[in-house]
Amino acid sequence: MWIKGRVTDQSSIVPGYYRLRLRVPVAFGARPGQFAMIRAWDTYDPLLPRPFSFHRLLPEKGEFEILYKVRGRGTELMTRLSTGDEVYIRGPLGNGFEIPHGAERIAVVARGIGIAPMLALAEEAAKGGVEVQSFLSAKTRELLLAHAELEKVSAETFVLTDDMPEAKDRLVTDMLAEVAAHKKFDAVYVCGSRRLTRAVASLEMEYGFRGYVAMESHMACGTGACKGCICKVRGEDGEEAYKYVCKDGPVFPVRRVVV
Amino acid sequence: MPDVDLTVQLGPLTLKNPVMPASGTFEYSEEQRELFDLARLGAMVAKSVTLKRRPGNPAPRLHEVTAGLLNAVGIPSEGIHHFIEVTLPALAQIDTTLIVSIAGDSVEEFATVARMLDPYRGQVSALELNLSCPNLTHGVPFATDEKLMRATVEAVRESTTLPIIAKLSPNVTDIVKMAGIAREAGADIISMINTLIGMAIDVETRRPVLGNVVGGLSGPAIKPVALRMIWETSQSVDIPIIGMGGISNARDAIEFMLAGASAVAVGVASFRNPLVMLEIVDGIESYLAGHGFGSPKEIVGLAWKERMV
Structure with a gap:
């Protein structure tokens, strides 16, 4: 999905760390472990959207939260977002966490x-x-x-x-x-x-x-097109290969990743 | 306002409109298909395929810079067999022209891949030769060496009857000369420009940021360079040009066409706005209609053609 979301709340938890709440206009259907590409600027600097995992899913309110650390120009600009501001959202993306059936x-x-x-x-x-x-x-x-x-x-x-x-x-x-x-x-x-x-x-x-x-990675597209966000993953045969954090993950079986 | 026919003719290749993705920036994924009907694109351009499977470069592969993106992806490919068996049947379902980008470490590899794709001419409409990827570990990009480029285009020409698009590198002293060589060697179309080689250094670790040390710069930052190169090349080489390099909206695309590009390709801008190619198609159409033009070809090179009158 490619939609505009609206900021409903933003607060700084501790210096340099923020919690941002966004409202989306349609049923989003996101699962824990998935992520969204978010762009809060129309400028060319910063240029690309940034990936954020869902920190909290509130489907009954049509909202979700992200938790982020200020790392560069993009996240620095995001700290200035306030209630009512619009951001571009592409998502939900990636595979998400699996809770094994019957888990206690x-x-x-x-x-x-x-x-x-x-x-x-x-x-x-x-x-x-x-x-x-x-x-x-x-x-x-x-x-x-x-x-x-x-x-x-x-x-x-x-x-x-x-x-x-x-x-x-x-x-x-x-x-x-x-x-x-x-x-x-x-x-x-x-x-x-x-x-x-x-x-x-x-x-x-x-x-x-x-x-x-x-897994975390810098991403450009978040959808498997740019081939930028690799991590090393071991196959069944033990052979290591690059996988894409955005499309093959971001969640991987822990025994498979080479970290 | 006149009716606008967006069809463009690039030598032997006909496109329903002049807008396509740049190779390696657009995926035929379920997520993408939900966003828009890919048949609305003038062409689909597949990511470069090589003869054998290759992993691509180590991480980090991406680094955003001022108004641009540095990438050192390095042509990861599943190889031509996987492409023919898995990727091609899926791409062939899109109701538009399919351009397949091919790459290789040797002249022979380019020729072999071209030969292997020739039987699929019903599905593949043209081959784009990725002569200019700056991220290959073995030696220089083909498009920066006159002899290598000539030999590669000639070898592919002998291996296929499909239209050939030679993708040029901007990392040369005289790109017009390179375009002329590609044409002489049998290319039907030029695409330009590929990324400009650049790098970034992390001042805290005091090391290059990219896993491959250097990478290709794309995005709005390179647009004026691309435009200048197309301006020069289109005035001296008489085969059509697919222009690319930082195109982010319809206005940029029209600039490229006025400079001499017959069609345009969009890369990084799709990462910012996945609908941008459709917006560019619509924007070109309304520009043409609004300015009394009936087709895209009427504005190709106008910036220098009108200047000469």
């Missing part, structure tokens, strides 16, 4: 802005009666974005920030391993850190859950 418990693992797609997933899982356990990592406690919102839909939330003394020789996935030792997870989802992605991949072998990673 899942875990979400996120670092920093990697939390963005996880709230939508956790809210959908909780709505479907699936227990959610959240494992959050960030540089500082302040940068545990959307922590409160995620806590509301999580049975338990575990946090580990780089400024905590115990973070010296521990990852938040070590906490996941401790829980997984006595509770069965049907699926674990990770976003925002190569290190955590690798850790989830190795825990998948050990604990037999299905692991998924939401």
Whole structure:
């Protein structure tokens, strides 16, 4: 879909991080893990739309939220958006998260802005009666974005920030391993850190859950045309090949990606 | 206002209108088909296909710069067999002219791919030779070397009866000369320009941004360069030109036609606005009607033709 959306709310969570709410005029049909290309300018500088995962899906209101970090000229311009402003939206795009049929418990693992797609997933899982356990990592406690919102839909939330003394020789996935030792997870989802992605991949072998990673990349088109947003993925035969984050992902089985 | 007939004749090739995607910027995907009927395009242009499967360049492949996009994609291709078996049948369903871009690391590879596509002349209307991709790892782009370009176009000419479009590189001292060589060697049509080689450096890491170090610059930033090159080439080479390089709206497209392009191709602008090609078709039509022209060919090169009178 290629539509104009209208800003209904924007707020800064902590300096440099914003939550933007958009209203779309038609049923959007987006799923957690999918993304949209958003352009909030008519200029040639910045030029192209930017990809954002859905942070929260509110179909009953015809709205969705994105959570973004100011990284360059595009996101800098977006911080100036206010209620009523129009933006161009192409989406929903990509494959989205899969919650295995009959799943009883899942875990979400996120670092920093990697939390963005996880709230939508956790809210959908909780709505479907699936227990959610959240494992959050960030540089500082302040940068545990959307922590409160995620806590509301999580049975338990575990946090580990780089400024905590115990973070010296521990990852938040070590906490996941401790829980997984006595509770069965049907699926674990990770976003925002190569290190955590690798850790989830190795825990998948050990604990037999299905692991998924939401990959990030710069994109020009978001639809598979420009061939720009590659990641390395291992096939069934173990052979590595480039896949496109936009079209083949952004969600991949965690054991398949080479990170 | 007169009735406008948007049909254009590019040598042996007839298009229902003068607007098409630039190769490698437009995909025949379900998402795209939902946005508009691809039959409204003057032509569909497929991404370059090579003889064998090739992965393309490592990440990062993209970097946005001021009013432009640097890319170092490097022609990833599933190879000609996959193209013929899977891609071509899907593309052939679009009710418009199909142009297939071909690329290779050697003269022989170009000729072989052309030969393999020749039996599909019912579905393929023309071959565009990607002589100018700046992202090949082996040696120089063909369109920057006079001998290589001549040899490639000649070899393809001998391998196919399909119309040949030679896509030129702007990364040369004299593009008019290169266009003349392509014509002598048997090209029916010129397409120009491919991307300009550029680069970007991350000041924090102090390293080049692109995985391939250098990449091709496209987008509005290169439009004046493309326009100048078409202006010069169209005045001295007597085969039609498909003009491209930063076209973002109908006004840009009309500028290219006034400079001497018989048709236009749109690349990066479709990433900003996936409906832009339709807007360009409509915009050309209303410009022609509004200015008393009956067909696109009446304005091709007018900027220099009228100046000479």
